[in-house]
Amino acid sequence: MGDGMRAVKIAAVVMGVLILLGTAGLITALVLRKPNGPATVAAAVPASLNAVLEEPAGSHIVGISTIGDRLAVALSGGGPDRVVLLDPRTGGVAGRISLGR
Numbered sequence: 001m002g003d004g005m006r007a008v009k010i011a012a013v014v015m016g017v018l019i020l021l022g023t024a025g026l027i028t029a030l031v032l033r034k035p036n037g038p039a040t041v042a043a044a045v046p047a048s049l050n051a052v053l054e055e056p057a058g059s060h061i062v063g064i065s066t067i068g069d070r071l072a073v074a075l076s077g078g079g080p081d082r083v084v085l086l087d088p089r090t091g092g093v094a095g096r097i098s099l100g101r
Contacts, residue, residue: 051091053084070094 053059056078063074071086081099086092 051086053093055084 053073053075055075059075059078061073062076062081065072065074067085069088071088073084073086075082075084083097083099084093085095085097087094
């Protein structure tokens with residue numbers, strides 16, 4: 001019976017060491033990872049951009065984000081929710097995505 005308990009103790013110590021090594025490895029990977037956050041809107045849009053969106057009355061901007069070399073403007077109200085893709089170089093509408101009916 002003593003040999004069986006010894007094997008259980010050894011297995012518990014080995015598993016504990018493996019858990020500690022795995023945790024240390026994950027923490028090291030998270031600390032060393034260089035976050036590449038999304039590009040800021042200011043960096044994607046030239047200062048001279050003057051875009052006027054021809055949208056129905058009651059529309060309002062919900063959010064703005066960059067998608068590749070485009071500027072995505074999420075709109076709500078004045079109809080179904082939608083996303084308008086703008087070309088920052090020209091200020092023109094590059095595409096529309098309707099999110100509703």
